[in-house]
Amino acid sequence: MALNQILSLQEVVNWNMVLASLFDRQLENGLPGLLSDAMKQFIEHDTFILKAYDHGSDLPIIISHDIPAHRHYQYFEIYFASAYKDDPLLDKLRYDGTGSVIQINASTCSLKNSAYYRTYYEDLHLHDEIDILLPVAPRQSLVLSIGRRGGVAHEDELATLSSVYPLIECLLKNFWKQRSVKQDAHLMPHSIETRLARFGEELLTVREREITRWMLQGKCTKEIARLLEISAQTVKVHRRNIYAKLGVNTELQLCSRFAATVLPSPYEGNSKHVAQWSGR
CATH class of the missing domain: 1.10.10.10 (Winged helix-like DNA-binding domain superfamily/Winged helix DNA-binding domain)
Incomplete structure (x- = not known):
């Protein structure tokens, strides 16, 4: 099918409207949540957390999330207390630092046999975690983590996510750059x-x-x-x-x-x- 025929499809027209709305609001505080909402239309997920990592430190800064207050203990307090030290995501950040999409579930790593699973992950009641790694500076990365309670992501969902990775990267890099320039009193300094x-x-x-x-x-x-x-x-x-x-x-x-x-x-x-x- 020719490109002009693809672009004229109603589904593509609707998706372009979504993209236009995201780019129009890419410098707003709510951009990560809006992006998560848009992503749900091609990869199902129940939660999102946007984190910033300074290379050399295993503790992230939480930039945005949709975790309800009654779940903060399971998601954040236990994580900051000790669970972060065993997070499988850290290996990728420490030794790679490149942009990528990774999965953390029982099939992709020895999760169920780990202290991380027993002391933290199990209580989140997730079946899958997909982490989108986005280097934003020589020693800094953003990670958009989406969690699923209804089973692991299908191959076609992951393929679509990989195809739109440049879009996610562009939106979140611009969002982060703007926040850094503004030096927001609540979220900055980001170190x-x-x-x-x-x-x-x-x-x-x-x-x-x-x-x-x-x-x-x-x-x-x-x-x-x-x-x-x-x-x-x-x-x-x-x-x-x-x-x-x-x-x-x-x-x-x-x-x-x-x-x-x-x-x-x-x-x-x-x-x-x-x-x-x-x-x-």
């Missing part, structure tokens, strides 16, 4: 190192903030003592003071407090924002 360093700055001493930063990165008391060249007992005293000042009792609650400072509000879909494609 996870800066966020960790500033956490608790109004309540904690410099040393306490330093110890808190290592705790949030999963370091135990002995490791922190070795890194700071102080005794383990001194670290324990600081930990008690940190907990008291921040009003928490456990390391998980500390991570929850940190997560609450970096999570944006969930995206609420609105069918009026993006034209609907009736191609499937």
Whole structure:
């Protein structure tokens, strides 16, 4: 079929209307959610999370998501507490850094035998996770993760996703570049190192903030003592003071407090924002 015949198909005309709406709003805060809504028309999914990773740090920054508040504990607080260290996605980010689409499910990795599955992934009740990796700077990547509860993605869905990868890349790179220029007070600076360093700055001493930063990165008391060249007992005293000042009792609650400072509000879909494609 000739290109002009393909472009005249009603399904393609409708899809072009979706594209026009996305490009028209690519610099708006709601772009990731609008993009997720549009993608549901060719690859089914129940959730989306847009994350930014600074290479060299395993902790992401959550840029946008549609996870309801009552699910934040399963999705974010447990993840920030320790699960992130075992995330299979990190291997791809550490050793590759190129743009790609990867799947994380029981068939694509030894998920069910892993600590990541037992302590985190199982409670999300997902059958499939598709991660779209988008390098945006020499040492920085965006990852758009979509989760499915109704089975793994079919080959034709993944093929369509690969075909529109350049579109997703263009939209999200422009979106991210605009946010970086604006220096939005809520989401910037986007370095996870800066966020960790500033956490608790109004309540904690410099040393306490330093110890808190290592705790949030999963370091135990002995490791922190070795890194700071102080005794383990001194670290324990600081930990008690940190907990008291921040009003928490456990390391998980500390991570929850940190997560609450970096999570944006969930995206609420609105069918009026993006034209609907009736191609499937």
